[in-house]
Amino acid sequence: MIKFFRKIRQKLLSENKFSKYLVYAVGEILLVVIGILIALQINNWNENRKIEKLELSLLKEMQENLRADIQDINTNIGYHERGIQSANIILQSFEKNLPYNDSLNKHYGKVPMIPRFLITENAYNSMNNAGMRIIQNDSLRNAITYHYESAFSFLMDWNExxxxxxxxxxxxxxxxxxxxxxxxxxxxPSDYDKLSKDQEYINYLNNRIGWLTPVIGMYKKNGIKRAEKLIELIDKELENREN
Incomplete structure (x- = not known):
């Protein structure tokens, strides 16, 4: 192709057709510029496709992360509910002045269980590394940021x-x-009779019930419901992008 253009230029110069040569030269320059612009456009299109492919991949991964968080939260709620149940059983045995029974030992052990909320942030961290602007939908990006930086951050602080x-x-x-x-x-217990009358331990059991009850509610509201809502928002975004 280059040799072809060179022959045309040489022919025009040899025939002293300078004006035609200028027109041709300008046309050739424009052709080169158009070619460069097309190449840049194709390159930009390819880069945008790569970014979009990464965005959709991270959104799907985030859904899996959120489902893992929901499962972890449900497990924690189960521990808390059993802790409340055990605390009530122990308090009832104290109130009724029941004699020591080793069946209570398992309940003493359930009350203080402290499951840690282990948030799965692989996709969110990858989004931050790539830049949150990788999420094209502004409202979805804001929802993701709020979920991890506010709602789940509060749960983590509470759990800590x-x-x-x-x-x-x-x-x-x-x-x-x-x-x-x-x-x-x-x-x-070292001394069941002493333990059953120990006001400090009785207060602890009541406080444990008072603490865990709102924790369960918070887990359900700020944890599970918000995670499910975010999964739904991502589903809608993926459906819109695929259609």
Whole structure:
């Protein structure tokens, strides 16, 4: 192609057709410029396709991350509900002045269980690394940011506060009243009669019920419902992009 253009230029110059040569030269320059612009456009299109492909891939991955979070939250709720149930059983045995029964040991062990909320942030971290502008839909991008930076961040802070509180109780309360402490097993009281009348431990059980009840509600509202809503928003975005 280059040789072809060169022959045309040489022919025009040899025939002293300078004006035609200028017109041809300008046309050739325009042709080169158009070719460069087309190449740039194709390159930009390819880059945009890569970015869009990454965006859709990360959105699908985020849905899987959110489903894993919902499963983790449901597991934590189960622990909390069993903790409340066990605390009530222990309190009832104290109120009724029931004699010691080793069937209570499993309930002593369930009350202080502290499941950690392990948020799955693989997709969100990848979005941040790529730049959140990779999410083209402004409202979806804002919903994602709010979910991880506000709603789930609050859950993490609450869970951390619960962990720290319980660690303090373990050091001061459980070592005082139980022979051994096992996070996931039965606990054996050192002196059941003394424990059943210990106001500190009774207050602890009531406080544990009072603490875990709103935690469960918060997990359901700020955790599960928000995660399900975000999954739904991503579903709509993926459907719109595929149609």
């Amino acid at each position: 506060a619960e962990w720290n509180t319980q660690m303090q109780d373990h050091r001061e309360l459980y070592r005082k009243h139980f022979k051994t402490f096992n996070f996931w097993g039965d606990l054996v």
